[in-house]
Amino acid sequence: MLEVRRLTKLYNSLPAVQNVSFSIAPGQILGCLGPNGSGKSTTVKMLIGLLQPSSGQVLFNGADIHADLVGYRKQLGYVPEEPNLYPYLSGREYLEMVGTLRGLGRAQRDQKIADLLQLFSMYPHRDGSIASYSKGMRQRILLIAALLDNPTLLVFDEPLSGLDVMSALIFKNLIRRLGEGGRTVFYCSHVLEVVEKVCSHLLILRAGDVVAYEAAADLPRVRKEASLEETFAHLVSEIDAEKVAGEIIEVVAA
């Protein structure tokens, strides 16, 4: 169980995130939505312990994550937004390093890496340098790295970025299966339709505040909107998208 209590992060006394609270039970997939600058990335960084909150707490199974960060991270799988890997390593070398740092035994590590590389269609490219990988291939390496140690908590920050249609389809089903298998999943994305299909619960942020936190199926009904897209636009949008699009066309044509 991941529990976030009144989480606040200030940068030079300006709040990036304020009083964010939510909880994710095992088996739940919480989708986090919000426009740019809404505090999604800051929230993710605090969830994985990269950032110390200005106030508030992140509890995992009842204990503050900062009390035993290494123990917490042993149970955490994380996929960052940018696949910023080490270009001179091969995919296999990177995964071996991650497996070793996660304390996996050599035989188990190598077997898992080989199997996951096969399943993610990366086996033929395993010994090529990461510099030669496409963004989608790097993203797949990161996904394998996150899943390598059978984590109980998964934090995904825009995991579908750069993935081809088939990989994205596999990944969406994978997340659903991970949730069904009792894992706790925090899923951050801009893509509403994926979040809508995959997540059991939704958290919508705007300017660092929680503007909605509901079960995914209930959100449009509670907000009396026809779809998640409408709900989202209504909750976070400060501008009229239709009007701005018209203005852009005018400027382009000028």
Added chain:
Amino acid sequence: MSDDGLSDRIAQRVEDNPLYQLVKLKLGRMLHGANPDSEDFDSGIGVALSVLTLPGAFLSLILFNKYGSLLHFLRGQLKFDPYAASLPDEYLFIVLAMLVSGGVALWKWDTLFLDRRDLVNIVPLPVHTRQIFQASLLAVALLALIFCVDVNAVSAVLYPLVVSASQESFLFWSGIALGHVTAILAASLFSFAAVFAIAGIFMAGLSARAFQAVSLYLRGAIAVALLLLFSGAFSVTAYIGQGTVAQHAALRYLPSIWFLGVCQWARGDAGATFRHFAFLGLIGLVTTAVVGALAYALAYQRHFSRMAELVPSPSGHSLAGLNSLVGRVLDRTILRTPFERSGFRFVVRTLGRSDRHRAAVAVFAAIGLVAGTEYLLWSGVDPPGPSTAQFVSPLILLYCCILGLRYTFDLPVELNANWVFRFLIAPTLEEGSTLAAKTIVLLLLPIIVVVSVVFGMGWGFVVGACEALVLAVLSVTLATGIALSFRKLPFTCAKAAFQQNALPKLLICVPGIFVFAMLPANLQHWARSNPMRLLVFVPFLAVVWWGIYEVRSRQVSFERQITFQETDETAIALLNLSA
């Protein structure tokens, strides 16, 4: 149990140790460079390691002439004492070791500390931050050791052999070898550790943004200090040869002389002065290493643990002035086509903001500055008019800057960015060399103006105006000449032409300085009493410009067209007959 099985198990246990993995990762990161997505580095580091051994090897070979017994016999030097004669040379090796090792530390400056990539990849894993710090420090120490051994490897073998060429005693050879190896290794490590400590101190003391802002200037200052140490080495060797080191109190503040003491101490031949120097050297080495480690710990605490909170921002200057009056004037007078206007702004902004490119230009400028200053100091002045040396110095500076800029134009920026130019620029465009030449001259214009004003204030308006004219004409000529085969928009092509035939090109640069700086300066000196004598330049320039014109007219259109070719074309295309 077989030995193989045991060693395999030991190797596996080491490889399965997290500390080993972290050290390996950090070491790889430093060896392969900070630039994220280039595939070229595997071959690059091998070449770099080989090139770094060359200065010591060359110096050893040059000295063979001095120690050969046959040559002494032919010269009638029957009482030659190689032990005493080797002391000034030993000092040269020490300075060279310090220069190259310090240079390597400056080169690897950006990778010495952990960065955002490490933060995202390593920190979310179940690893103690303390362990990440220990691994990084260990990796830096290993890097220092690898480069210090590499830089001195050839000379460590060759030089003792050269010195003891006329001696039959193994004891003699071992004494020389022990002194030499101890001194150059200690000097190398000291130099690397000193640069590392300076970086650490500034990083620990300044905010990330402030450190980013001063980083280049700091590196430039260290590079100048190292070059001054090198250029001053020849005067110090004279004192060493005369045995008058103890009489020059200022020398004891030179770290390089401390390691000469270490050499003498290791040879077992140190008097009181050199014993004192040896003591200073060893204390200095330990102190810089300890200070470096402490500063690294503080910098780690201050920056890495808070890196997630920092918003990355481009370094350098906004250069808003390019859109102002100066920019408009340049657009109307010199930069005549849209390609030149946008290309010039792109180049200036890249040079202003890319650490890698700024550092490359700074290195050449520092060499020019030090060489020019040294020449001036050595040659003295010749009142009442400007001396030849005073004419030579700015020309040396300009020469180095022009070469530096030309070299830097070949260094690619982020490759993913060049699609914009590929998409927008017509493939038949032939303005690459013109843009390069104009950009070089425009970037050097401030130097020409400052030098001319100084000359004008010192020796009157006419001298200042003549100096401006000569510097401008020579700069335009050289810039046009070396940009003749340049077919790119600077920084946008990964095919680094300078890597091909790099050594011959470098060798041509050395005599080039006589043609560009020495000869014109002598002519200027001759013409200082009568400016009309400057017309003597006309025939020389006419020949050069005729040559440029000839080369240009013989280039086929393809050789002038802009290229973004990112790989070398294969010399032989193979037919796929199996298909």
